[in-house]
Amino acid sequence: MDKFIVSARKYRPQTFDTVVGQSHITTTLKNAIRHQQLAHAFLFCGPRGVGKTTCARILAKTINCENQTKEGEACDKCQSCTSFNDSASMNYFELDAASNNSVDNIRDLVDQVRFVPQTGKYKVYVIYEVHMLSSSAFNAFLKTLEEPSTLCHLYPGYYGKTQNSSYYPQSLPDF
Ligand SMILES: Nc1ncnc2c1ncn2[C@@H]1O[C@H](COP(=O)(O)OP(=O)(O)OP(=O)(O)O)[C@@H](O)[C@H]1O
Ligand SMILES: [Mg+2]
Ligand SMILES: [Zn+2]
Numbered sequence: 001m002d003k004f005i006v007s008a009r010k011y012r013p014q015t016f017d018t019v020v021g022q023s024h025i026t027t028t029l030k031n032a033i034r035h036q037q038l039a040h041a042f043l044f045c046g047p048r049g050v051g052k053t054t055c056a057r058i059l060a061k062t063i064n065c066e067n068q069t070k071e072g073e074a075c076d077k078c079q080s081c082t083s084f085n086d087s088a089s090m091n092y093f094e095l096d097a098a099s100n101n102s103v104d105n106i107r108d109l110v111d112q113v114r115f116v117p118q119t120g121k122y123k124v125y126v127i128y129e130v131h132m133l134s135s136s137a138f139n140a141f142l143k144t145l146e147e148p149s150t151l152c153h154l155y156p157g158y159y160g161k162t163q164n165s166s167y168y169p170q171s172l173p174d175f
Helices: 023-034 052-064 079-085 103-113 135-145
Strands: 042-045 092-096 124-128 163-166
Touching: 023 052, 042 052, 052 079, 052 124, 092 103, 103 135
Parallel strands: 042 163, 092 124
Antiparallel strands: none
């Protein structure tokens, strides 16, 4: 069973350069990493299956990499990169706002975000379907969105406090 990997994981790009298309996003992210001008929250918008989760994971891995390349890519070999590739990083969290949309869910998150990472550089929180948060939950979240060390992966509906990225569907020739 160890050898069985679902295709969505097997073929998921592991570096920005292997993401097909979306270069307006991957280049921007790489430049921000290279110049150490990374926003602390990002809003990734776009239709299904265009690379939002993929890019969020690459971004999380890259900013935690111990030997980033000068192009702003992860080395994919250091201990941090390896733990990301094995889905074993202690610095990566995913929350589905569709089923965790209450103020209490967000308070739990806000409580966690306050602690610095025990290993590595950044804790990264990816929040799916962020438009599903109740308005009181989103209000409870606003202050955290303005603070460093949070990376949010948000869906359409909430703009303003984050750096926004729009993903386009890719045509077959790009692949
Ligand atoms: N731009 C891309 N380049 C290469 N592979 C891609 C790209 N976009 C999606 N994929 C592949 O398609 C699968 C789904 O991509 P991903 O999970 O990133 O989509 P998503 O935008 O998060 O979709 P959803 O809205 O359903 O969450 C992954 O296996 C990924 O490798
Ligand atoms: Mg996704
Ligand atoms: Zn690395």
